[in-house]
Amino acid sequence: MAADALSIIPGAVLRNLADKLYEKRKNAALEIEGIVKQLSTAGEHDKIAAVIGLLTNDFTYSPQANHRKQGGLIGLAAVTVGLTSEAAQHLELIVPPVLNSFLDQDSRVRYYACEALYNIAKVVRGDFIIYFNKIFDALCKLSADSDANVQSAAHLLDRLVKDIVTESDQFSIEEFIPLLRERMNVLNPYVRQFLVGWITVLDSVPDIDMLGFLPDFLDGLFNMLSDSSHEIRQQADAALSEFLQEIKNSPNVDYGRMAEILVRRAGSPDEFTRLTSITWINEFVKLGGEQLVPYYADILGAILPCISDEEEKIRVVARETNEELRAIKADQAEGFDIGAILVIAKRELNSEHEATRIEALHWFSTLLVRGRAEFSAYLDGIFEPLLNALSDPSDAVVLLVLEVHARIAEEYHHFQHLMSYLIHTFHNNHVLLEKRGALIVRRLCVLLGAEKVYREFSTILQTEGDLDFASTMVQALNLILLTSTELAELRSLLKKSLVDTCGKDLFLSLYASWCHSPMATISLCLLAQGIQSCEFCYSVSGRRRHKCEVSGAAR
Template identity: 80%
Template structure:
């Protein structure tokens, strides 16, 4: 220290700790001159003594002004040393400056920025050895509470990037043995999720600078800070969003031109960001995913499930640009034929698709089903092994409000139902669903059943439904379900072949078997039974069924069904029957059956008038001559036991009547549980009766 005091005048030391900046600055200039002379004389011991004095007595002094003077003095010393400064940097000059960045006094922090700025201009490349420490300090100072310190830090930051018109890029390249990107990246990663806008600008700036250095492989470390860049896309500052987007665009371009990219780690990040609440972030993420799918090849195969999970919700995004890119990416993935042996995880994709079946958005549900259908078509044996995990989830969409969803899931079930057990399970589920939701049966039943008939063969479908309904315990539902199946059978073009087969029931073994199968469950509904007999041209049995009806069978529901049948008799499906009326001698049982129906209808009803008008067109028997009677089971060689069928029908109707009586008694028992309840029930019954009577046949 004595050596230092001998070369630095007391007045200079005094001014170095003065409260006025100008005095400290002038003192530093004098120190610079003294050190320059010592350097020229080669007096290294005294130079070291001067530096030690500035550090111990000033830079680490308890007095703020002393610390400020020490920092500016160290900067002056560095300038005086010029080319010899490097040997004093690491041990003596830079550590106290770095330490001052954490000083409680904002003036000291400002002086530290100023000092390091001047030091950096002198030492250039030698400065890189402190890069990580300076980066850490600048990151903190960029968010300093003092605006002057922020400005000084910003100036220092720029000087670190470009020193005396020489880019630090060149310094880093030159001193690559001193700069370690491997040590720098963890420090960068730790700070990427900081929300402070000044810090974010600082970080993006350095990422951009380092990425511009050809010898530094920032792309290889992109997965370490990619999430942070995406996080900045939703920043409230337009400038930060723009800077982050610019950096990401540059990296994406590099990815397109690079043969070696770690797609996997980045795909995981992109999948998360595709679900961001921020629209711009979602768009950028889905755009990256789209490029990855094009470029990633086999690297991305293990991540397909996660990618599909990210894409499916985006297909229904409110932003059209996102929807377009998501659909394009989805189509790209569909076009790829991957090998399960190479990491293509069918189970994971099925799980993702299953989860998206509950999406509130129709487009997403549709695409989820498309993925299941695609997997079934390409990897059926593998998909079937996961059937227990997804089957129940594939049943629920059958009641989806979207027709497209229902039709798609039916196609999937048709593929699955190649196995008889799965087909039976499907029919059981449909019956259970229709039983618990009559509205669904009314609104969607026809669509579901008709489509199944197209996909799985109508006879197979109707046979299975009939077998299940024959032993249905809920008789009221069985009647409703059979009526629905009957109407679909009579009017749907998809069931034309089935109707043609039934028309030959009296002469064709296959038609006979089908008639017998359906009859067992059609007995749940008198009108369905009569319709089936008319369709099969079993007119004598139709007449027998009509004559077997008793008073209890003729209720409002029956008359409504009869009304529908009469109107159907005028439809194209029964054109053959109407033409047969031209030969009353040949089809006496048909005529008798139709007159039987006419007798059941109230005379003032529209159906009565329609059927009566039709029967009036039947020519007299004298005009047609005596024809051999047809449409009678007695004149055929079939082995249908119509007598047994009639007993079966009567037995089933007795069960329905007993069930109805039981329900009525139960209602009466409940309604008479108290005098007040009985009175209310009586009033309701009277009102309901009046309402029913007044509107019975106005459809």
Template identity: 80%
Template sequence: MADALSLIPASVLRNLADKLYEKRKNAALEIEGIIKQLTLSGEHDKISAVINLLTLEFAGSPQANHRKGGLIGLAAATVGLGTDAAQHLTQIVPPVLKSFADQDSRVRYYACEALYNIAKVVRGDFIVFFNKIFDALCKLSADSDPSVQSAAHLLDRLIKDIVTESDQFSIEEFIPLLRERMNVLNPYVRQFLVGWITVLDSVPEIDMLGFLPDFLDGLFNMLSDSSHEIRQQADSALSEFLQEIKNSPNVDYGRMAEILVQRAGSPDEFTRLTAITWINEFIKLGREQLVPYYAEILGAILPCISDKEEKIRVVARETNEELCGIHADPADGFNIDAILSISRRELTSEWEATRIEALQWISKLLVRHRNEVISYLNYTFDSLMNALSDSSNGVVLLVLEVHACIAEDPQHFCRLIELLVRRFQRDRALLERRGALVVRRLCVLLDAERVYREFSSNLEHETDLDFASIMVQALNLILLTSLELADLRALVKQSSVNSSGKDLFISLFSSWCHSPMATISLCLLAQAYNPASSVIQSLGEVDINAKFLVQLDKLIRLLETPIFAYIRLQLLEPGKHTWLLKTLYGLLMLLPQQSAAFKILRTRLKTVPLYTLGLDQLKRASSENPYSQILQVTEDSRTSYTAIDFQSKLQQFEQMQHRHRLHSRSQLQSLNSSTSTILQISEESHDSSSRPENIQPPQRSSLNVPGQLKT
């Protein structure tokens, strides 16, 4: 210290700490001259002593003017050193960098000015301090004092020039610092960072693209900044990097894909569009390289397909098509389970388009990787079943196509029908709202006869008798009215002359017994009129309830439709179809006279040409054993019943209806018992409140009771 004091006149030191800038500047020039002389004579020890004096007594002084003088003095010393400055930088630069955090804005300003002058002298030798300088400038770019900001920007431009011309800059050492700073939200800092990224990327010798995954997320963050200028700068930088990716053979698509997937779900519209655009390009460029990330990418694409912004929807759909077009194999890292998981998740999306695309993916996977998809079926079936309740018919139809594809295997077909029955049992509203659509579509996709046989097999032994009756009525109505089931109706009509028709009739009859009206309808469809009449005759007063009459009303109206035109035509020859006539009159007798169905059927029967029916035929029809035609074929009968044992079928019907009557009686008894219990409790409550012995006497006061303490 003493050596330094002897080298610099006291007047120079006084002026260096003066409050006037001009005096400090003149003192600095004196110091510059002294250092030049010492440099020429090679006295670096004395130079170090002077620098040490400037650092300790001035730059580190509690007095602001001393600190300002110390900074300008250090810059002057560097200028005096000239080309020899590099060996003293470890002494000169740290105190200047420390001053960037000074509480006095003027000190911070002079620190920028000092470092600027130092950098102009040492140029490339300055690079060893780059990270520390960058960190300091990053903070100063957001300084509260405009003059400090301005000085920092000037210094920043010089440092950029030095870095771009230097061959000593280490991008590997810089990237961790950049990655850390990319999360700063201050707009001035963001501008500073984007500026550096752009500059470094423009240097051919610096491979910024190779480190893009380290700061890509930060750039995407800036796309949603409130400042239009920052958004524009970030977008420009991203566009440049995307162009470089297109021209580069070696890119780490995987790490960046993970970032893009997250950003595709951003609440900011512009960020989503940019992210989905990048994903689109990545799939075109990376293709097989992205196979392990397909599930995550699909998870980002599917929601964007339903985005409120049309541009995003267009790019998302194009990206989805690109992804579908790539045939990947599990051996290449294609995770079928993960893709299925994403698809199942998106089945609950609030957007119809997304749900449909999710189903399309399940369908495509079934086609390409059937065995693998089937192995995960336990996790998928429930989701597909739940999707049957979807508000969109388009979704439901696609779900049924997926179900049908799975059900190509017999065991999965049986499981599908069983699960559908259970689903309808739990959700009666679904049966009412979508039952017809589900059954009709499955009949088209899988084979109507097979579907109906399996439904009947499941319902035949159903223990929930109320549900069984409702389900059978629904299936029966679909059978009688759906255009898709015309061939199945034709087969039932052939039950007396066709073995397949016979087997189908027997199969359906077993479960149709749950509903008298369904049974009658099936017999009419099969032209088994005498058994139909016998079913009507077997009905008791318990069977003819409001639900039965509603079903009967539907049947009467159906008899007037083209489906039953053959029955109406057969009424032209009542002599040949006496049991048909008796059946229809039986139905008429069950209907209330004031009902519309009664009037419809009575009007129809009035048109029957009874003059063609002889008295003997009428008597025979009224007295004939209804099962006589089971064993023989009469010449005047259009159909033959020799193939079906209707007597056993009618016994089966009566047994089933007996179970239903017992069930109804049990329900009624339970209801009456519950009602009686409620009434009894109510009466007891009323009685107990009016009994004299239950009236509580007034409590005596304890104030005047001797020997008793109040508690």
């Protein structure tokens, strides 16, 4: 074959093809072009293949740089131009050696390879598409080439290839996406610009469904939002904004896969990435409907920390999204996992930010109201953390915790557990009793009823072994009873307790534990207007045993 080619192309032409002078190389290329054109007209395709083989083996793959960069590459381009419409059937011989030249260590070879492929692409246009993935891979690498001239040549070739792809009906997006996905996490700024450029161009083609493959490269676009280059950040943001607009107008979107990506990005240390991801989540919650139900817990896990973000814009969007999410009605049949959401809410009870803890508690209340039976199934795992939250440093958090407990305490055994826990906590934490005790007791009286709360406290304190603590606790409860507006009704009941048969039981239930404190006992008796009939179970001078006319008990 090589002998055939040598007989076809004069030796002088071959020598000039690798000459240092540009004019000689140009004239040699024109002669090869003319020879190939004649062969093509005569249908001598075997001889054309021989010429291509000679240019490939003796020039393009030559160890001499001049042969590679000047002879082989310019010669292959000339062959293509000579073939014109017949070039497609020889592309499998022409294109591979040119693509191989992109890997050459000599930057001039890489430059001429760009030039050659540019000229080849201009001739064959759409027939070029079968090599698109290999060409794209080569251009991706050349976009970050160390030589500025090679980069410039690659950009010209890239623009031509984009034009060819946008006008072709042979381009396969399905074959291209794996290659794009593989490149999306490259950090080189030139490669990133190259990739965003291709994503934008392909998305502009009506017949190419880039939106359907968005989950495959969405994470890479979000990754570019934190690039050190302002231009790259802008390009990535523009691409994402366009895709979000398309999502709003599309009836078929894979929200689930993208939601997983957005949830991860919402925790990014980069402020702009967090804002963009939380904005997308906000739109998804509004648009996604049933598709997003299985992802509610993950979404909530992303939203709650953002409610306390340092950036106000993020906080605003996160709060809005949280409200949207909480307003959606979904049940377990649709994939609504109340257990997973409770896990997130419980985790955020330990957040260092008050706003996040408050919103986590709102979720407990919401889920309790929405489905008490389903909530109760997970109560064993969350009751203790909720009890511990009563020691939160924030009054606002404690008040909300009490509201949650009040709803849970509709079942009596949970009510008993709550009251016992409070007594135990106050016993171990006298500072909490002193600073927060009145707030907790008053709020519980509002939520659960003062009489119910005081009866239970009294029952527990009757058997308290630590008499000093019992006395302190009774004094605290007594002060709240005497001074708090929330307990006005209970005071009214006690005033009538000794003249009302039913009321006497209330007096006696408190009296049994109020005896731990002499002054509290006197206050209780004064409140019940029973001090005259009682000969004072306790006196200022000391304790004496006698028969109490009010209680009928020996004291």
